[in-house]
Amino acid sequence: MASKESDITLYFLGASRAIRIAWLLEELSLPYELVSSPRASNGLAPPEFKAKIPTKLGKSPAIKDGNIVIQESAAIAEYICETYDPSGRFLPKEPAARAKVREWMSAAEGTFMIHGLAILYARWRLPEPAREYLPEMEKGLSTNVHNDFSWLESELEGKEYLVGDDVTAADILMGFNTEFIFARNLGTEGGDWPNVKKWLSRNQQREAYKKAVEKSGYSL
Ligand SMILES: N[C@@H](CCC(=O)N[C@@H](CS)C(=O)NCC(=O)O)C(=O)O
DSSP states (O other), X not given: OOSXXXXXXXXXXXXXXXXXXXXXXXXXXXXXXXXXXXXXXXXXXXXXXXXXXXXSSOOSSEEEETTEEEESHHHHHHHHHHHHOTTOXXXXXXXXXXXXXXXXXXXXXXXXXXXXXXXXXXXXXXXXXXXXXXHXXXXXXXXXXXXXXXXXXXXXXXXXXXXXXXXXXXXXXXXXXXXXXXXXXXXXXTOOOHHHHHHHHHHHTXXXXXXXXXXXXXXX
16 A cells, blocks of 8 residues: 555657666556656757756656646666565665665666767767767777677576566666667667566556557657
């Protein structure tokens, strides 16, 4: 039984990390209002959508629950679990399992996403005179991505989910960055990670994930 009534609004930019939060909310069967928008033609959030997000940065995801506003997908997921998952199904109470789930929640942005985005930003921002060096730069930056994916691959050996026997916030946080890095081919060339691919498709077959995609129109 959840400790308080939810009153959640999720600010959902198309093709964004907000899928993590919609997926978690669906897993918990929590109702939520979606304020959503597709990306503008430059790939960014349309200014009128950003203006609706009640944070200074205007990034997605953000949530409002009653009078609390939270940004950063890991912090949002932790808040939702603490408030509406008292049995600790998605964020275990037992300290060792909890620490492992939180390790993945941090790694999703602090390790995987930062290494993938370094390549994406180089593609976007390298000025014309330096663009001839882009392939070499991508190759150099891909070392980090390969190391990260080898770690993920080894952790998934003989396992269906990252921590314990069932889905947790670790899988939910890590799903988006893994899918995104593959979809944009951010340093993944030459790698072969069959456990990661099977885990990703297992996640995507979950009813809650499919509902989140259907409601939000999420697609990369
Ligand atoms: N570290 C943040 C990143 C949030 C973020 O950068 N969101 C992107 C979408 S995935 C965004 O709102 N971009 C639109 C923009 O800046 O215009 C998190 O985990 O929530």
